[in-house]
Amino acid sequence: MKKVLTIVAFLIIASCQSPKDDKITSVESPPVIPVEDLFKNSEKRTFRISPNGKYISYLAPWKTRMNIYVKEIGSDSAKVVTNLEDRSIYGYYWANDNRLVYVRDQGGDENLHIYAVDKDGSNLKDLTPFEGVRAQIIDDLEDNEDEMIISLNNRIPQIFDPYRLNIKTGEMNMIYKNPGNITGWQTDHSGALRMAYVTNGVDQTILYRDNENEPFKEVITTNFKETLDPQFFDFENEHIVYAISNLGRDKSAAIKFDLKTGEEVEEVFKSEDVDVEGISYSRLQKAPTFINYTTSRLERKILDSKYEEIFRMLEDKLGADNEYYITARNKEENVFLIYAGNDRHRGAYYYLDYSKKEVEHLADLSPWLNSDHMAEMKPITYETRDGLTIHGYLTLPIGVEAKNLPLVVNPHGGPWARDRWGFNPEVQLLANRGYAVLQMNFRGSTGYGKEFWQSSFKQWGQNMQNDITDGVEWLIDKGIADRERIAIYGGSYGGYATLAGITKTPELYTAAIDYVGVSNLFTWMETIPPYWEPYKDMLHEMVGNPNTIDSVMMKENSPVFHIDKIKASLFIAQGANDPRVKQAESDQMVEALKKNGVNVQYMLKDNEGHGFYNEENRFDFYNAMTKFLDENLKEKEEDIKT
16 A cells, blocks of 8 residues: 655754864865766666566666666566656556556656556556646555556646556546545555545545445544644554554654544654654565654664564674665565665665575665765754754765865755755765765754744744754854855755845855745745645645735745845756746746846756756756856855965
């Protein structure tokens, strides 16, 4: 069973924890790493295994686009199954032992189509051949080789209906006609559609039925500020679900919930410090296996002895400095595909034979990169001006003293998301060029509890921005960052924070890079994708309602109205097909700046959406970024010296 959620997203100093070993001059600076080495497509990634365990598949470049390859286990040769030249595959899976299913869009428009193809490359079929329609997979029906359950907004752009889809013929039949207020669907382990999610914009109601022949009944209604997120049905009690919930608590916990009574029946696990993020289970053992949560790094509560042995085996054989993910397994759950990576290594895939207790290396994502040339991402904390503790990460360039360094501040997108520990090619690029990089999980970032998240509501450009500013000032006060050489760079909400930074605190930043960011809260909210419309009232509570007194606040915090305050050099990048942050958000910013006589560098890619997906566009952007930063920050360094 797979649950598809609609997510409105773009796409954390009384006591300070400072980085250890500030002076690292004993280590030589690494060579300059070409942009292309950091941002070219992986050699191989996204490994999957066929249900019978006989075949392995992966994505690899074919004419610079990521396509599916398949090989028989034990064979050295692989066959390319797809031959896409315009756009890489987003994701895929094995539908059965012979047929694979994958999804892709056109030019970044996010109107995903679902395709199916045989493992030898034959019988390719677009299963959802509808113009301007977005397809979502609800359940891949692991035990049904010929069908899957999807949802489509082909009747009305704002709503999605569930269909049973034949992956061989493309025939589809509607399971339930969406009355207009259902925003999500969920199946049980047999593939029966048993749950639905209704919203009025701010409240969510969970609907449940015992079987597909019965009508849905209301179970519980919660405000969007509270979470009851069912993950999967219990294998023994068909009306019990495992869920993640913050009802009656600040930090989300893993619980068991009774859909008949509408009550929590058991708290399975909670962390005192952070939210639970996910619960995994075994179809073979018919039981949950482990629970994920993230502090400064990924952590797990193991519930099953077999999986405890698997993770211990991985640490023993591959090292404890990695984060490990099970990416695929066969039906018998004796063969697993494993991803392992850390902050200095992009990662590798491994084949784990549980019965033999053997781990075999399959491929590195980027074997041309030398981990010794990569910088360490160090967890940090600092205190904001109003006493809030912010968690984040600091990456320092190798081989130089951590003193008076040029700094790039990198706020994340979302904004209701978070930065994580691990390999980040953007961060490594900047550190390799001599820049310190600060990432912070400002208020509103997910994972730190309900109160922390809600403290961001109607705070765009205000306390959320203050959290970013306070992190910069913290590094300046510690002597790590040079006040005269600070840049801010971010994508999506991070792009908005970039523009807000140079209008709210113009003296703080020398340079800024806005990547698919919001410039005008009014026009952004007017042009959200149609499938976000059911959540517009929620957005009004979280960001602001332009039809109320909030409009004053929204204008004050829309950077496009305050370009006269900008002193930093500015570089803007945008995808022409972006459905989340329309091209107009960047166009109006550039136009207003030019009318004011301000020179702005603008990169517009006609074949991209919300971020640059095609390899050649990534090369263009990051080469332009490094040149822009060097011109504005490193030339500033020479000015200071003279």
